[in-house]
């Protein structure tokens with residue numbers, strides 16, 4: 001783990017206190033999301049989604065942290081082969097370096113949301129930082145000719161400022177109901193198993209078309225897991241659709 005990430009994690013641990021620190025530290029991911037998977041707190045308030053309707057046999061697969069010059073084209077090709085439409089949450093600071101990759105995602109029929117600009121921990125920053133980050137992301141997306149509907153906060157960390165700023169921009173905050181945790185293992189079978197366990201209609205799946213915030217080559221694990229998840233979806237007659245379609 002890079003030094004800055006280690007330091008962020010220590011600060012996050014302090015910010016969350018002892019009870020949440022175990023969950024957040026162990027997974028290097030937020031307690032907010034860990035809780036969110038079981039407690040429909042934010043969903044009940046109607047401010048944040050992490051799954052779609054279970055009424056149709058559809059799954060929303062999502063990719064965070066791109067675009068990545070190797071990973072994103074490989075993921076796009078695999079999605080085409082599997083007949084899946086997905087939703088991408090590019091980091092704006094990467095999107096401005098690789099605008100052609102974002103354009104290609106759109107050209108292939110997928111939906112592009114936003115993952116913010118700098119991938120900071122919202123639990124460690126004040127409302128001003130959150131607003132500046134989302135404003136910067138909004139400017140990049142506008143420069144690319146895109147007006148995102150969906151916003152996924154980095155690390156799934158949702159604060160009152162996250163929700164307020166996203167809503168003021170007209171973005172719907174969305175988390176996920178199934179993750180592969182491909183940053184924690186290089187075994188695509190293990191990643192796929194974790195996702196397939198939660199592969200119910202309406203599920204929103206988190207994967208990454210990048211290894212920017214995980215171990216080198218993490219995206220290859222995600223790509224191989226995607227193949228297995230696609231097979232499982234086919235076996236259960238579950239269609240892979242965009243979040244726009246999932247939210248119909």
Ligand SMILES: [Zn+2]
Nearest residue numbers: 064065154155
């Ligand atoms: Zn991310």
